[in-house]
Structure formats: C-alpha cells, structure tokens
Amino acid sequence: MRFAKQNNIADIAGKSVSQFTTSSLLGMGLGIGLSKIVDISQLSQLVPLFTVLTFVNLYSTYVSANLIDEVYLNN
Numbered sequence: 483m484r485f486a487k488q489n490n491i492a493d494i495a496g497k498s499v500s501q502f503t504t505s506s507l508l509g510m511g512l513g514i515g516l517s518k519i520v521d522i523s524q525l526s527q528l529v530p531l532f533t534v535l536t537f538v539n540l541y542s543t544y545v546s547a548n549l550i551d552e553v554y555l556n557n
Contacts, residue, residue, distance in 0.1 A: 501546075 520527050 516531065520531055522528055
C-alpha cells in the first residue's frame with residue numbers, strides 16, 4: 483500500500499498529522515469515558531488500566547510504523 487505518488491514525503495507527512503489528530507481525539511474520548519467508570523483515586527484500579535493502555539499504545543505505534551514503506555529513506 484502506498485500513501486504517496488512519486489515519492490512525495492509531504493503527502494505522507496500530511497496524512498500522518500491527520501491520523502495523529504484523529505487518534506488523539508479518539509483517545510481523549512476513550513479516556514473521558516474510562517474516567518467515569520474507573521475510580522482514579524484508587525491506585526489498585528488505575529495501575530492495571532494504565533499498563534494495558536500503555537501496551538495497546540506501544541503495539542499500535544509499532545504496527546503503524548511498519549505500514550509505511552520506507553524504501554527511499556533506508557538507502
């Protein structure tokens with residue numbers, strides 16, 4: 483899958499910013515929803531949730547970084 487035509491890195495950067503903005507808004511909405519469910523004053527509820535969400539964030543970042551074909555940047 484190619485994001486840009488004719489190796490246009492600006493096109494990739496523009497789409498990256500759009501994806502970042504969308505994911506930030508979705509994450510903020512998810513955080514607001516979870517704060518209504520989880521008692522954030524109790525560390526016993528907060529730490530497991532933080533750990534799970536951190537691993538989800540790391541995995542999704544890894545997957546999104548592997549989607550971009552960087553053949554021109556690695557030469």
